[in-house]
Amino acid sequence: xxxxxxxxxxxxxxxxxxxxxxxxxxxxxxxxxxxxxxxxxxxxxxxxxxxxxxxxxxxxxxxxxxxxxxxxxxxxxxxxxxxxxxxxxxxxxxxxxxxxxxxxxxxxxxxxxxxxxxxxxxxxxxxxxxxxxxxxxxxxxxxxxxxxxxxxxxxxxxxxxxxxxxxxxxxxxxxxxxxxxxxxxxxxxxxxxxxxxxxxxxxxxxxxxxxxxxxxxxxxxxxxxxxxxxxxxxxxxxxxxxxxxxxxxxxxxxxxxxxxxxxxxxxxxxxxxxxxxxxxxxxxx
Numbered sequence: 001x002x003x004x005x006x007x008x009x010x011x012x013x014x015x016x017x018x019x020x021x022x023x024x025x026x027x028x029x030x031x032x033x034x035x036x037x038x039x040x041x042x043x044x045x046x047x048x049x050x051x052x053x054x055x056x057x058x059x060x061x062x063x064x065x066x067x068x069x070x071x072x073x074x075x076x077x078x079x080x081x082x083x084x085x086x087x088x089x090x091x092x093x094x095x096x097x098x099x100x101x102x103x104x105x106x107x108x109x110x111x112x113x114x115x116x117x118x119x120x121x122x123x124x125x126x127x128x129x130x131x132x133x134x135x136x137x138x139x140x141x142x143x144x145x146x147x148x149x150x151x152x153x154x155x156x157x158x159x160x161x162x163x164x165x166x167x168x169x170x171x172x173x174x175x176x177x178x179x180x181x182x183x184x185x186x187x188x189x190x191x192x193x194x195x196x197x198x199x200x201x202x203x204x205x206x207x208x209x210x211x212x213x214x215x216x217x218x219x220x221x222x223x224x225x226x227x228x229x230x231x232x233x234x235x236x237x238x239x240x241x242x243x244x245x246x247x248x249x250x251x252x253x254x255x256x257x258x259x260x261x262x263x264x265x266x267x268x269x270x271x272x273x274x275x276x277x278x279x280x281x282x283x284x285x
Contacts, residue, residue, distance in 0.1 A: 004100055004282075009055035009092050016277040017047035017084065020270065023200035024252050026208075027228075027259035028270040035260040038080060046072045046080040054085065054092050061118060062125030062154060064089040069129035079133040083215075083271030086126070086167050087178070088278060090114045095282045104179065104283045112174045118154035126154055135218070166214045166268050175275070181206060182276025185241070193243060201252070202241045203276050207269040208232045215267035228264060 021040050022031055029038050050068035053059075059067075068085045072078075094111040102110075127150050150157050158171035170178060185206050189199035207213075209232035212225035235255065239248045259265075 003098065004095055006052075006055045006057050006096075009095060009282075010051040012281045013051050013054060013088060013092065013278065014047045016274055016281055017043065017081075019196065019277055020200055020204075020274045023197045023204065023273075024249065024256065025201060025204045025266075025270055025273070026252055026256040027264050027266045028204070030256075032253060033256055033260070035256075036263065036265050038078065042076060042078060042080050046076060046084075049075055050081060050085055050088075054088050055096075057096060059093075060122055060125070061089045061093050061114065062122030062129075064093065066125040066129040069133050073132055079135055082130065082133040082135055083167050083268060084274050085129075087170060087175075087271055087275040090118075090171070091175070091275065091278055091282060102283075104183070104279075107279070107283050108174065108179060111179075115155055115171055115174060118171075120150065120153055122154035123150040123152060123157045127157070135215075164214070164217070166211055167271060170272075170275070175279070177207070177211070178272060178275045178279055181210065182272055183279050186276055186280050189241070194246060198246050200273060200277065202245055204266075204269055204273045205232060205236055205241060207272045208266050209236050211269075213266040213268045215265060220264075224264075228259075228266070 021029070021043055024030055024032050027035070029035050029040060029043060031040055034040065049071050053067035053071060054064050056064065056067075065085055068089070069082060072080060072085075090111060094107060094114045097110050097113075098106055152160075155171060158168040161168035162172040163169075166177065170176070182203050185203045186199050189202045190196065194202060209229060212222060212229045214225070216228055217225035235251075239245060239251060
């Protein structure tokens with residue numbers, strides 16, 4: 001079966017980034033409210049800038065990441081979409097190796113092959129990209145610090161960070177959160193009649209309520225990320241993630257405002273949501 005073209009992969013990636021921005025995501029940037037010095041237009045522009053580099057055929061994962069981050073930082077002067085780029089690069093590389101019409105099982109296998117074969121050069125390029133983006137709360141580590149030249153493969157470097165960073169965890173666990181929790185929440189939400197926008201909100205809220213957000217933890221500490229995770233669980237216990245979610249726009253918008261006043265941004269949960277949308281689209285292409 002013919003492979004999906006680079007143009008198609010770029011289009012899918014941009015569509016997923018746009019769709020995530022259309023959903024109300026408390027604490028994060030969306031069409032209903034800006035936040036944290038960033039707007040929807042920043043993210044839209046970043047998607048357009050990064051797409052050609054992430055979907056460039058036959059490129060190593062690290063090279064895709066470094067080129068995309070470098071272009072975005074040069075153009076926007078902001079770290080807007082580092083997490084999205086880190087997640088999207090191996091996913092698009094995996095889909096490039098598959099035939100049109102291949103589904104989730106084949107995608108899992110292809111992605112596993114990509115991750116297992118990540119190299120030292122991938123690690124060097126990715127660490128340069130992360131250091132350039134300089135995400136909030138980036139600290140020094142005893143082993144394989146991103147500000148130093150790595151000596152192990154990207155798979156190994158990500159595995160070392162997996163216990164404190166949910167994006168790194170995806171690399172060392174074959175994107176299990178994305179391909180199970182996120183993918184299934186989106187599909188279930190659509191199956192029970194939620195709008196696409198609300199399905200995205202439900203996916204984001206589930207990530208937000210299940211895992212302490214890595215971005216919050218880096219910026220404010222693990223205890224704060226757990227506190228916010230618990231608040232999300234309390235909210236979901238009241239409003240649910242089913243059909244009633246569509247009636248909770250005001251409640252979600254009120255919480256969005258409260259989080260942003262505190263400077264709380266569940267950015268990793270938003271990045272994982274984009275990746276879940278991407279998984280859903282790539283396995284249908």
